[in-house]
Amino acid sequence: MKKIIDIAPLVVFVLLVLALFSFLQRDNNQLNSVLIDKNFPEFNLTKLEDEDIILSKSDISHFPAIVNVWATWCITCRVEHPFLLNLKKESKIKIYGLNYKDDRQKALSLLERDGNPFEFSIYDKEGSLAIDLGVYGAPETFLINSDGIIKTRHVGALTPEIWNKKFVIHLK
Amino acid sequence: MKSLFFSIILAISQVIWSVGIQNLDVQKELYPFDTVEEEIRFNKLLDDYRCPKCQSSNLSGSNSPIARDLKIEIYRLVKEGKKDYEITEFLTQRYGDFILYKPPFQPSTYLLWIGPFALLLIAILCVFLVKRSKQKKVSDTDLRALKKKFQSESENR
Numbered sequence: 001m002k003k004i005i006d007i008a009p010l011v012v013f014v015l016l017v018l019a020l021f022s023f024l025q026r027d028n029n030q031l032n033s034v035l036i037d038k039n040f041p042e043f044n045l046t047k048l049e050d051e052d053i054i055l056s057k058s059d060i061s062h063f064p065a066i067v068n069v070w071a072t073w074c075i076t077c078r079v080e081h082p083f084l085l086n087l088k089k090e091s092k093i094k095i096y097g098l099n100y101k102d103d104r105q106k107a108l109s110l111l112e113r114d115g116n117p118f119e120f121s122i123y124d125k126e127g128s129l130a131i132d133l134g135v136y137g138a139p140e141t142f143l144i145n146s147d148g149i150i151k152t153r154h155v156g157a158l159t160p161e162i163w164n165k166k167f168v169i170h171l172k
Numbered sequence: 173m174k175s176l177f178f179s180i181i182l183a184i185s186q187v188i189w190s191v192g193i194q195n196l197d198v199q200k201e202l203y204p205f206d207t208v209e210e211e212i213r214f215n216k217l218l219d220d221y222r223c224p225k226c227q228s229s230n231l232s233g234s235n236s237p238i239a240r241d242l243k244i245e246i247y248r249l250v251k252e253g254k255k256d257y258e259i260t261e262f263l264t265q266r267y268g269d270f271i272l273y274k275p276p277f278q279p280s281t282y283l284l285w286i287g288p289f290a291l292l293l294i295a296i297l298c299v300f301l302v303k304r305s306k307q308k309k310v311s312d313t314d315l316r317a318l319k320k321k322f323q324s325e326s327e328n329r
Contacts, residue, residue: 005301012294031224034268101237127241134266136224136238 033134033142033153040067040144041132048099048107048121055122062094063146064171068118068158069130071102072110074138080157084117087163093171097121100130100138143167203247214250217259218243220274224267 035041040057047053060067068084070077088095097118099107104123111118124130133142136155143152151170154162205211218232223239231239231246242263249259263271275281 002305005298005305009298031270032268034265131241131245132266134224134268136267 030155031134031136033150035134035142035150036152038150040142040148040150041129043122043124043129043132045129046123048097048104048123051104051123055120057148059120060096060144060148062119063144063148065094065096065144066167067096067098067142067144069098069100069133069135069138069140069142070121071100071138072106073102074100076157077139078114080139081114081117083158083160083163085115087158088117094119098129098133099123100135101125101127143170145170203243205251210250213256214247217246217250217256221246221263221271222273224271230273 040060042057044054044056047055068080070080084095087093095117097120099121101124104125107121107123111121122129127135133140139155139157141154141158142150145151152166154166203211203214205214215232219230221231221242223229223231223234223236223242225236225238226234229239231242245262246259249262254262260272269275269281275284277285
């Protein structure tokens, strides 16, 4: 009994160190979205390609779909761009863009130059839909299943590894 | 020498003070309110919400674009006459409890809230047990020493 009491502080200390260390290993840049398993929020915003067209939630009509938050000022989005183009080519999933706090002209010329993986882009100049989605840094990607429910969210550039790990499991 | 030192300190603190005042003025211009109560409430809210991008800073302490957007959103909500809990609801429905600097008391945060007190209790218990076992040891040896002394004294007699 006495021996147990003697080593108890050491055991507690070691357990505490291990627990705290495992928390340190966690990726703090990935906040869990509270919108998982919820409906995609309603919106009324213009189309990037045509400012006279007002888009709403019902325009995202082909499921499963991903909504990708992007902008010309976002460097990581350009890193991600080839992946999206490739995804459009090789997968039947529809990709919708959410052009986030950007300049319409700049955004359009970037798509013209680098290629356009999106069915269309929603032009969110003020970032209002982005706030409804809990966006805190572009690029972000949301997966919507065939019922229009958000199934996963990734913050940062998509890569084949992340795609397989976080998205493919929801596509069955 | 001493007075030079003091005047330098004074000058520095004056610069810091004036910069602070300027920031306050800028904030007032950016987010004008009709009443002082609204303004106080707004500033208190900005102190209580965490910036989701920078993560170790509150909204008022951050100039990141998302913090600015959230400030504008909170400003709009305060101007609309929304209550504090409604604004909190608005933010947590989008960004989760993460945005709160004071997390709610719920199963997922029990460890966070109770953990420190549990640790303190364990520590006090340990100190108490160690002390008691030491005391026992001391009294045992004291007893033996006393016995020896008594024996030798009786032998001497």
